[in-house]
Amino acid sequence: MSRSALARSAGVDRSTIAQLLSGDDVRLPNAHLAAECAAALGVSADWLFGLSERPEPAAEVLSANFRIATAWRTPADEQIIAWHQEAAGHKIRHVPASLPDILKTEATLGWEYSAFLDKTPEQALLTMRETVDWLRAPGSDYEICVPIDMVRSLARGDGYWRGLDRDKRAAQIDFMAERCERLYPSLRLYLYDSRKVFSAPITVFGRLLAVVYVGQFYLVYRESRQVQALTEHFDTLVRESEVEARNAASIIRGFLDEPGAGAEGGGQA
Secondary structure, three states, rough: OOOOOOHHHOOHHHHHHHHHHOOOOOOOOOHHHHHOOOOOOHHOOOHHHHOOOOOOOHHHHHHHHHHEEEOOOOOOHHHHHHHHHOOOOOOOEEEEEOOHHHHOOOOHHHHHHHHOOOOHHHHHHHHHHHHHHHHHHOOOOOOEEEEHHHHHHHHOOOOOHHHHHHHHHHHHHHHHHHHHHHHHOOOEEEEEOOOOOOOOEEEEEEOOOOEEEEEEEEEEEEOOHHHHHHHHHHHHHHOOOOOOOHHHHHHHHHHHHOOOOOOOOOOOO
């Protein structure tokens, strides 16, 4: 933009713009003129004054650092796949809504995702396999925190897991324990007591971004301080966990021996 065009857009004389841009006699504009120049140039007033390294207006900075993405609550969601691909080589921290899909059997995935019209259990299974392949690649690092009572509820067949029959639940327990053993230390599962610490479903993709699952949407954060805050929250879950990753498999198998475990859990799936 020429000086004359900027002057016209800001509603001042060209000489005023020339004085502002003069390297010999620096003159700072008043707030009104700064706002008019910023609007004309499509930048922020803070950037004009050298107070920010980001030239975008505040609304655009906010849009870049935070947005809402549609959530289908299925691992076959293309957005989830894209985030994993973007975070290749970075540590991923995950708190699932129930159990992590990469630790579920085909029967459990079929039971859980059969109610979803937009994504099929077959699609969920395919994506789960792709994630497991990613975990087997050199350098992969995946930490998962799950409420300990979610796994106990699975063993008993109550709460969220009511309706999944006993044999499938027992197979799910064995499968989860076996996969924790086989994929350790690339995958580390921690069990925390949700009465002591609480977490909404979140995933932190290295230092790049963090997402919070709220049901129909993901809240997506990319600003470094926001990502760091959610990383610290996850690390608190790890520190406060009742079961460490190296012991997770044996503890999970032991839930089947607890009183009330092995019941039918409300009927056949």
